[in-house]
Amino acid sequence: MQAELLSVGTELLLGEIVDTNAAYLAEKLSELGISVYHKTTVGDNTERLVAALRISLARADVVLATGGLGPTEDDVTAAAIAQVAGVDLVEDEATAERIRSFARKASFARQASLARQHGRGLLDKLLKQARVPRGAEVVPNPVGTAPGLILTCDSKTVIALPGVPTEMKAMAEQTVLPYLVRRAAPEGSAVIVSRVLRLAGMGESQAEAEIADLIRAQTNPTIAPLAKMQEVHLRIAARAADRAGAEELIAPVESEIRRRLGDHVYGADEETLEVVLGRLLRAGRLTLAAAESCTGGLIGHRLTNVPGSSEYFLGSLVTYSNEAKVALLRVPEEMIQRHGAVSAETARAMAEGAREACGADLGLSVTGIAGPTGGTAAKPVGLTYVGLAGAGETAGEEYRLRGNRAMVKERAAQAALYVLYRALKSRAPAEVAR
Amino acid sequence: MQAELLSVGTELLLGEIVDTNAAYLAEKLSELGISVYHKTTVGDNTERLVAALRISLARADVVLATGGLGPTEDDVTAAAIAQVAGVDLVEDEATAERIRSFARKASFARQASLARQHGRGLLDKLLKQARVPRGAEVVPNPVGTAPGLILTCDSKTVIALPGVPTEMKAMAEQTVLPYLVRRAAPEGSAVIVSRVLRLAGMGESQAEAEIADLIRAQTNPTIAPLAKMQEVHLRIAARAADRAGAEELIAPVESEIRRRLGDHVYGADEETLEVVLGRLLRAGRLTLAAAESCTGGLIGHRLTNVPGSSEYFLGSLVTYSNEAKVALLRVPEEMIQRHGAVSAETARAMAEGAREACGADLGLSVTGIAGPTGGTAAKPVGLTYVGLAGAGETAGEEYRLRGNRAMVKERAAQAALYVLYRALKSRAPAEVAR
Numbered sequence: 041m042q043a044e045l046l047s048v049g050t051e052l053l054l055g056e057i058v059d060t061n062a063a064y065l066a067e068k069l070s071e072l073g074i075s076v077y078h079k080t081t082v083g084d085n086t087e088r089l090v091a092a093l094r095i096s097l098a099r100a101d102v103v104l105a106t107g108g109l110g111p112t113e114d115d116v117t118a119a120a121i122a123q124v125a126g127v128d129l130v131e132d133e134a135t136a137e138r139i140r141s142f143a144r145k146a147s148f149a150r151q152a153s154l155a156r157q158h159g160r161g162l163l164d165k166l167l168k169q170a171r172v173p174r175g176a177e178v179v180p181n182p183v184g185t186a187p188g189l190i191l192t193c194d195s196k197t198v199i200a201l202p203g204v205p206t207e208m209k210a211m212a213e214q215t216v217l218p219y220l221v222r223r224a225a226p227e228g229s230a231v232i233v234s235r236v237l238r239l240a241g242m243g244e245s246q247a248e249a250e251i252a253d254l255i256r257a258q259t260n261p262t263i264a265p266l267a268k269m270q271e272v273h274l275r276i277a278a279r280a281a282d283r284a285g286a287e288e289l290i291a292p293v294e295s296e297i298r299r300r301l302g303d304h305v306y307g308a309d310e311e312t313l314e315v316v317l318g319r320l321l322r323a324g325r326l327t328l329a330a331a332e333s334c335t336g337g338l339i340g341h342r343l344t345n346v347p348g349s350s351e352y353f354l355g356s357l358v359t360y361s362n363e364a365k366v367a368l369l370r371v372p373e374e375m376i377q378r379h380g381a382v383s384a385e386t387a388r389a390m391a392e393g394a395r396e397a398c399g400a401d402l403g404l405s406v407t408g409i410a411g412p413t414g415g416t417a418a419k420p421v422g423l424t425y426v427g428l429a430g431a432g433e434t435a436g437e438e439y440r441l442r443g444n445r446a447m448v449k450e451r452a453a454q455a456a457l458y459v460l461y462r463a464l465k466s467r468a469p470a471e472v473a474r
Numbered sequence: 475m476q477a478e479l480l481s482v483g484t485e486l487l488l489g490e491i492v493d494t495n496a497a498y499l500a501e502k503l504s505e506l507g508i509s510v511y512h513k514t515t516v517g518d519n520t521e522r523l524v525a526a527l528r529i530s531l532a533r534a535d536v537v538l539a540t541g542g543l544g545p546t547e548d549d550v551t552a553a554a555i556a557q558v559a560g561v562d563l564v565e566d567e568a569t570a571e572r573i574r575s576f577a578r579k580a581s582f583a584r585q586a587s588l589a590r591q592h593g594r595g596l597l598d599k600l601l602k603q604a605r606v607p608r609g610a611e612v613v614p615n616p617v618g619t620a621p622g623l624i625l626t627c628d629s630k631t632v633i634a635l636p637g638v639p640t641e642m643k644a645m646a647e648q649t650v651l652p653y654l655v656r657r658a659a660p661e662g663s664a665v666i667v668s669r670v671l672r673l674a675g676m677g678e679s680q681a682e683a684e685i686a687d688l689i690r691a692q693t694n695p696t697i698a699p700l701a702k703m704q705e706v707h708l709r710i711a712a713r714a715a716d717r718a719g720a721e722e723l724i725a726p727v728e729s730e731i732r733r734r735l736g737d738h739v740y741g742a743d744e745e746t747l748e749v750v751l752g753r754l755l756r757a758g759r760l761t762l763a764a765a766e767s768c769t770g771g772l773i774g775h776r777l778t779n780v781p782g783s784s785e786y787f788l789g790s791l792v793t794y795s796n797e798a799k800v801a802l803l804r805v806p807e808e809m810i811q812r813h814g815a816v817s818a819e820t821a822r823a824m825a826e827g828a829r830e831a832c833g834a835d836l837g838l839s840v841t842g843i844a845g846p847t848g849g850t851a852a853k854p855v856g857l858t859y860v861g862l863a864g865a866g867e868t869a870g871e872e873y874r875l876r877g878n879r880a881m882v883k884e885r886a887a888q889a890a891l892y893v894l895y896r897a898l899k900s901r902a903p904a905e906v907a908r
Contacts, residue, residue: 045515047513052497052513053500053504053511053512053513054500054501054504054510055496055497055498055499055500055501055502055503055504056501056700056709057497058492058493059492059493059496059497060492062489062515063492063493066486066487066488067488067489067490068489069489070487070488070489077487077516077517077519078487078514078515079481079486079487079514079515079516080512081479081496081512081513081514082512082513083511085511088511088512092512095529266490329798330792332771332774334778335775335778336774336775336778336779336783336787336790337766337770337771337772337773337774337775337778337790337792338771338775340766340770340774340792340794341769341770341771341772341775341883343770344768344769344770344771344792344794344844344883345770345880345883347845347846347847347879348847349770349794350795350848353770353794354797354798355792355793355794355795355798355802356770356771356790356792356794357789357791357792357802358764358774358778358789358790358791358792359789360774360778360784360787360788360789360790361784361788361832363788363833364763364788364832367831368789368791368802368831368832397798397801397802398795398797398798398801398802399797399801410778413782414784445779446779449775449778
């Protein structure tokens with residue numbers, strides 16, 4: 041089965057927003073084994089939308105449109121679909137009733153705010169959303185008032201969803217993707233299941249070199265490396281008749297990659313390094329404190345993005361000035377003078393200082409030169425040291441990170457979190473085995 | 475003049491990467507007053523690319539394609555353009571020489587790494603990039619080896635740029651946008667200049683209400699509010715014969731909006747709140763320390779994203795646990811017991827503690843409940859207090875922030891930075907006047 045994506049919205053053509061809806065749907069369709077060969081964006085203009093729908097329907101079995109389903113004059117998707125299908129717009133009873141009930145239940149404050157936004161005749165405007173092409177199936181919207189549509193005509197199908205990402209995703213997951221699975225299945229179309237292995241402490245070319253023979257030999261599953269700003273992902277994708285079959289194909293390849301890359305594979309799919317660290321710290325009943333210089337708070341920010349992180353993360357001392365390093369972390373002033381604030385010695389002292397100041401089991405530190413200024417021939421921009429105290433001898437590791445200021449910060453935080461990860465893995469391999 | 479965007483790359487259709495190139499080019503073209511009515515994405519497939527080019531060229535004067543200009547088999551853009559134009563591919567002498575010189579100059583390590591990536595015959599592969607459609611103007615690539623192309627045929631023009639965003643942007647700015655300006659000018663097409671005013675401490679509907687009459691009366695310039703995660707932007711866009719004329723139209727509207735919204739307009743265009751704060755702190759010769767609870771380090775991270783921030787930012791104490799608040803910030807234990815860690819009293823004590831611990835002029839603090847757990851009826855998720863010490867009486871402000879954990883963190887950091895901004899503005903209005 042072939043599908044096309046059609047994004048509707050003048051703001052997309054002006055570059056005011058990036059089209060994340062299309063990327064989300066493209067990924068989901070590829071996981072279902074549905075081929076997408078074209079993706080088109082048009083503005084809020086009936087004539088051009090009708091023409092674009094016709095071009096897409098001539099090429100594909102299913103066209104998935106997002107945007108243009110709201111209550112304003114600009115929202116022309118439903119009308120354009122009706123025109124292409126040669127049907128008129130009719131009011132969908134259930135949707136109209138849902139909108140009336142929504143309008144009745146809205147608080148006075150909310151009603152006033154909506155009236156300010158939409159002017160008089162608010163209910164009439166909202167009710168416009170209940171008018172759908174005759175014969176269309178309505179896709180319920182669990183989050184907002186605009187319903188989605190599925191209309192099949194001459195064996196071709198148009199699916200329309202609102203452009204608001206939260207609404208679009210909820211409706212895709214609840215209704216549209218299951219519909220597409222059902223529709224794809226009778227034709228015997230295969231399912232694609234993919235698994236992403238997340239790597240740290242290793243660049244893309246190094247990872248590729250380690251598994252070059254696997255990549256060369258790939259047919260099903262396929263293996264694709266993808267370099268992110270601070271880490272590498274390996275996507276293993278298998279095609280089979282069903283999910284279980286695809287997972288069976290993935291399993292031995294995943295095992296072999298994990299065997300070769302060892303602890304460089306820190307997690308899979310949506311698991312971030314900070315989520316994995318949270319699990320390891322909880323399993324080991326360990327608490328953590330950080331001392332940050334060049335990362336400026338990014339390590340604490342990442343660790344606290346994990347719900348429940350207060351159980352193991354006690355705090356971070358962001359000591360941007362040398363004085364703060366001395367006063368808060370008890371780094372000896374003469375050490376900074378002798379070795380510099382960016383040195384293995386200072387990193388070690390910072391890690392120990394953080395651990396002591398917060399009364400934590402482990403202390404993690406990072407000090408480096410984020411740039412663009414502050415570098416010298418001996419200590420260039422990107423030079424970074426990571427310290428870890430409390431896991432045996434206090435370590436101080438050197439890194440030479442590339443990129444601009446933002447990239448050095450991201451990579452320095454990642455390097456520090458990966459040092460902690462390795463230490464925790466070597467400490468409690470049994471406890472934390474997946 | 476009408477233009478279309480054509481993004482080439484199977485990875486875009488698989489949703490593995492989001493198409494930021496198209497958003498960038500769409501914004502630049504709209505600033506030049508060049509209308510974009512369609513944006514299309516196709517995979518690395520010659521036949522489909524040729525068909526897509528033909529559809530786009532039938533509708534628009536200029537088609538701007540990105541991607542598919544690299545050295546591999548997959549890269550088919552140059553060949554597809556040649557096919558559409560009915561010309562053959564010929565080697566561009568200057569580009570070939572540049573590639574040979576690049577290959578000679580590359581270090582042995584780099585050559586080995588390239589050979590691993592591309593196999594034998596590396597130079598031949600790279601030289602494929604020198605083969606351009608006959609008659610095409612070559613767009614120099616200051617960053618990589620793949621050149622861009624401009625080919626005009628029957629009054630229609632195809633422009634092709636590489637898909638790597640850094641290369642694409644450099645080439646667009648150096649060559650393509652100036653070319654389009656020259657080309658658009660003779661037809662008398664107007665220029666659009668836009669100015670973005672950045673607001674804080676005010677929601678979208680409140681901002682809209684304050685300038686509703688200006689928005690209603692808008693024709694040229696137009697005013698468009700845009701809600702970001704943590705702030706609101708107002709885009710003023712004027713169309714005129716040239717940049718100076720457009721700026722003259724923008725100036726009185728900008729003044730009027732600034733007069734009505736006052737200090738809620740903290741900056742313009744690319745200026746972030748942390749950049750503006752850096753300027754204000756420098757102007758006042760003031761140093762700053764932070765104490766963060768629910769933001770986990772995000773305030774320090776944002777402040778240190780600004781190059782040179784070490785001049786005024788001394789550090790941040792991320793005190794996630796109550797014990798750390800007591801030990802590092804000297805928040806009295808009985809205060810936390812009596813009022814709670816999330817209270818105006820604790821926020822004030824944290825701000826004073828940070829100021830003292832780092833020896834800074836100003837201390838900024840935030841404490842709140844980021845969720846998803848930890849909220850109660852009296853203190854729900856999103857309840858946040860901001861403290862500021864050192865600018866007169868120590869303040870403690872209450873916020874009730876909405877959203878998930880990540881959003882509450884972002885909004886809490888923004889609220890704190892905006893408290894600091896207001897204090898600095900009221901302190902030194904003359905010194906910091908733009």
